[in-house]
Amino acid sequence: MNSGIDLQGTFINSLQDLGLPPGISKLFWMPLPMILMVIGATVGLLVLVWLERKISAAAQQRVGPEYAGPQGSLQAAVDGLKLIFKEDIIPAKADSALFTIGPILVILPVFISYLVVPFGQNLIISDVGLGIFLWIALSSVQPIGLLMSGYASNNKYALLGGLRAAAQSISYEIPLALAVLAVVMMSNSMSTIDIVQQQSGYGILGWNVWRQPVGFVIFWIAALAECERLPFDLPEAEEELVAGYQTEYSGMKFALFYIASYVNLLLSAIMVAVLYLGGWESPIPLDRLAGWLGQPETNPILQVITASMGILMTLFKTYLLVFLAILMRWTLPRVRIDQLLDLGWKFLLPVALVNLLVTAALKISLPFAFGG
Amino acid sequence: MNLAEGVQLVSFIILTVMMLGAALAVVLSPNIVYSAFLLGGVFSAMAGLYLLLNASFVAAAQILVYVGAINVLILFAIMLVNKREDFAPVKYAWTRKIVTAAVCGGLFLLLGTTIITTPWAIDSTAAAGDEAIYILGEHFFTDFLLPFELVSVLLLMALIGAIVLARRDIIPDSSNVVGQDDLKLPEKPRELVSAGADGESS
Numbered sequence: 001m002n003s004g005i006d007l008q009g010t011f012i013n014s015l016q017d018l019g020l021p022p023g024i025s026k027l028f029w030m031p032l033p034m035i036l037m038v039i040g041a042t043v044g045l046l047v048l049v050w051l052e053r054k055i056s057a058a059a060q061q062r063v064g065p066e067y068a069g070p071q072g073s074l075q076a077a078v079d080g081l082k083l084i085f086k087e088d089i090i091p092a093k094a095d096s097a098l099f100t101i102g103p104i105l106v107i108l109p110v111f112i113s114y115l116v117v118p119f120g121q122n123l124i125i126s127d128v129g130l131g132i133f134l135w136i137a138l139s140s141v142q143p144i145g146l147l148m149s150g151y152a153s154n155n156k157y158a159l160l161g162g163l164r165a166a167a168q169s170i171s172y173e174i175p176l177a178l179a180v181l182a183v184v185m186m187s188n189s190m191s192t193i194d195i196v197q198q199q200s201g202y203g204i205l206g207w208n209v210w211r212q213p214v215g216f217v218i219f220w221i222a223a224l225a226e227c228e229r230l231p232f233d234l235p236e237a238e239e240e241l242v243a244g245y246q247t248e249y250s251g252m253k254f255a256l257f258y259i260a261s262y263v264n265l266l267l268s269a270i271m272v273a274v275l276y277l278g279g280w281e282s283p284i285p286l287d288r289l290a291g292w293l294g295q296p297e298t299n300p301i302l303q304v305i306t307a308s309m310g311i312l313m314t315l316f317k318t319y320l321l322v323f324l325a326i327l328m329r330w331t332l333p334r335v336r337i338d339q340l341l342d343l344g345w346k347f348l349l350p351v352a353l354v355n356l357l358v359t360a361a362l363k364i365s366l367p368f369a370f371g372g
Numbered sequence: 373m374n375l376a377e378g379v380q381l382v383s384f385i386i387l388t389v390m391m392l393g394a395a396l397a398v399v400l401s402p403n404i405v406y407s408a409f410l411l412g413g414v415f416s417a418m419a420g421l422y423l424l425l426n427a428s429f430v431a432a433a434q435i436l437v438y439v440g441a442i443n444v445l446i447l448f449a450i451m452l453v454n455k456r457e458d459f460a461p462v463k464y465a466w467t468r469k470i471v472t473a474a475v476c477g478g479l480f481l482l483l484g485t486t487i488i489t490t491p492w493a494i495d496s497t498a499a500a501g502d503e504a505i506y507i508l509g510e511h512f513f514t515d516f517l518l519p520f521e522l523v524s525v526l527l528l529m530a531l532i533g534a535i536v537l538a539r540r541d542i543i544p545d546s547s548n549v550v551g552q553d554d555l556k557l558p559e560k561p562r563e564l565v566s567a568g569a570d571g572e573s574s
Contacts, residue, residue, distance in 0.1 A: 023375050098409070129502025130432050137432040140440025144412055147447050151405060163451060166444055173440070190505070350535055 006122055033125045037114045044315075045262050049076035051319070052262075052326055059330040080255065088251040095152040102149025103249070103256035109138040110264045117270050118192045120280050120310035131191040132184065135271065136177050139226060142260075143169045146235070149257075150245040161244025164337060165235035169226055171344040176222035178352035179215040182359040183208055183275050186370050196279035204283040209276040211370060214355045216276045218348055220321075223268035225344070228261060229325055231332040234340060265325060266318065273317035280310030384424055391417035408450050412443040426499035429508065 008029055015025035050065070050073050057064025065072030090096050113135045118124040128134060143166035150162015184190050186208070187198040199206050209216050225232040236244035246257045273279060286306050295302050335343065363370040394413040401407045415438040422431035500507050512520040 027375060098405075128428065129505065130428050133429075133432050133436075137436040137440065140436050140444075143444050144409070144439065144447065147444070147451065148409060151451060159451065163448070166448065170441070170444060346535065349531070353531070 008122070037117070037125055038111065041111065041114055041263055041266065042259075044266050044318075045259060046076040046080075047319075048262050048266055048322060049079065051322065055323065055326045056330060059327065083251060083255040083258075086251040088253060089248075091154060091248050093154045094248065095154065098148050098152035099248075100253070102145050102152055102245075103253045103260070105145030105148060106142055107145075107256045107260040107263075109141045110260050110267060113138050113267055116192050117267070118196060118274065118279060119314050120307050121193070123280075123307065123310065124193065127191055127193050129189075129191055131189070131193070132180055132195065132271070132275070133190045135267075136173070136180060139264075140170075140173055146245050149249070153245070153248040155248055157242045158245050158247045161235045161247070165228065165245055168228070168232065168234060168340060168344075171341055172222040172225040172232075172348070175218050175344065175348035175352040176226065178349075178356055179212075179219040179222065180275065182212060182215045182352075182356050185356075185359055185363060186211065192274050192279070196274060196281065199278045200281045201285060201287075203281070203285045204278070207276065207278040207281075212276060212355075212359070214351065215359075216272075218352050218355065219275065220272060221343075222348065223272060224325060224328070225340070227265045227268055227325075229265060230329040231334050232340060233334060234337055265322065269318045269321035269325070270314065272321050273314060277317045280314045282309055282313050380424060383420070387417045387420040387424070391421070404450055405447075408443065408446050411446065412439050415439045415443060426501050427504060428502065429504050 011029050011032075012022070012025045015028060016022060020028075053075060054064045054072070065075035068074040068078045090099055115125050116128060116131050116134055118127075130137075146165040146169070147162045150158045150160075150165070153159070183195060187195045189195065189198075195208075199208055228235055234244075236246065246254055249257060286309060290299075290302055290306075359370065391414055394410045394417065398407045398410045398414060401410065415434060419431040419434040419439070422428075422434060
């Protein structure tokens with residue numbers, strides 16, 4: 001089952017053929033996937049911001065950005081440029097050290113989490129055994145950055161926003177982790193690669209969404225709440241809190257919050273795709289299709305096609321979920337803070353616990369379907 | 373020394389300096405909010421040290437539990453009660469500081485000598501790495517079964533207790549045995565909105 005392209009091996013071998021020692025060639029390889037992933041996340045972010053503007057406009061029967069680039073597709077880049085050139089203001093009575101570290105602490109865990117995002121069998125920065133657990137652990141660091149920036153702004157709206165954001169993240173982390181735990185239990189592994197492997201083979205029928213429908217819904221709600229998307233965007237509820245913890249921020253520091261929130265949305269959508277929608281697998285299993293056409297697995301053209309289809313499929317599923325999130329933004333009204341915490345603690349948590357219990361029972365009673 | 377060992381040594385030095393510095397700052401900083409944030413730094417550096425020891429699961433659990441839960445809880449507590457009040461200077465406060473420093477220094481010396489003089493049995497087998505999760509699981513369900521089950525029941529009780537406390541409607545309101553007012557939590561009456569609506573309609 002180990003098909004696909006080994007880019008790392010090929011790259012290192014070709015450098016060694018040029019006469020470099022093995023250690024040095026590996027050193028040359030190491031930053032490449034990381035830089036590629038950061039660039040990929042940033043480009044994905046630009047596309048996401050453009051989509052958000054366009055789809056929001058369509059939902060409100062407007063045209064949306066139109067002049068910057070074809071169909072306004074460069075609008076996000078122009079926004080970024082504007083934010084770079086804006087003055088970076090630190091309020092006089094603010095705590096300047098914490099005020100600066102806050103946004104960094106918010107954005108760092110999001111980008112580090114891209115370590116475990118798989119686009120194919122070998123198309124991942126590092127297949128650490130921790131996989132999905134690393135993502136959960138890292139995302140629990142974010143509330144500290146939010147609290148820090150809320151506190152350092154020396155503004156009551158910012159402090160309230162920061163407290164709300166932290167309360168929201170920590171309450172929705174528990175149902176999120178329990179939903180992930182049910183999937184991990186079925187896959188017998190926390191590695192994102194293994195989780196996708198376990199869903200492969202039967203095309204769309206093998207995806208976890210059929211085996212974990214409740215977990216899928218819990219995960220999606222909790223992920224939206226973690227990303228502070230509407231209907232859960234309480235920390236920056238404009239009518240009540242001006243802009244929450246980012247009230248006092250401007251320029252690049254504000255941009256860091258902005259980037260973090262959108263990259264986090266992208267990451268959550270990818271994780272939903274990986275955990276429940278079969279990751280890089282196509283709805284029709286490509287291996288079987290190749291088998292029927294009489295192509296061997298080692299055919300290089302087939303491998304290239306499979307790898308690119310994997311990337312395309314991951315991106316397609318991700319952006320489909322992002323589209324859903326944007327539509328939800330313009331469809332659902334915002335919940336109140338007590339309703340939000342009620343939903344998390346009184347509804348999602350018990351349902352997630354029961355879901356975990358049922359999954360364990362099904363795993364024992366029906367081991368062929370639920371990964372015995 | 374090859375590349376991996378060099379990276380390991382440099383990371384070890386950075387992490388150690390970061391941890392010791394942050395830990396000292398937690399104790400010595402006069403600002404309690406700084407102390408709380410620096411405590412998160414100490415926990416993160418500790419997770420980094422676990423990572424260097426090839427214990428990635430422990431490192432991630434350290435981040436999740438200590439940084440993500442305990443430290444956030446401490447910060448919450450500080451931010452909800454912090455009144456930004458300057459403490460009045462106490463007479464002879466320096467004697468307390470000197471006594472504390474002496475006790476801490478003595479404890480450090482004692483522990484240091486114990487660590488240096490004890491002949492540690494160093495395990496020379498390779499670290500389990502990613503397999504550690506399976507080994508941990510096996511230990512949980514064989515020789516550590518009783519403590520593990522006790523702790524898990526305790527945690528489940530806490531979780532369900534939190535749900536029950538949050539959903540007050542599960543607990544029956546009327547109990548004739550005990551005086552009702554003794555058990556009531558000091559809280560506002562629920563459903564303020566509907567109560568107001570009832571008042572209007574009647």
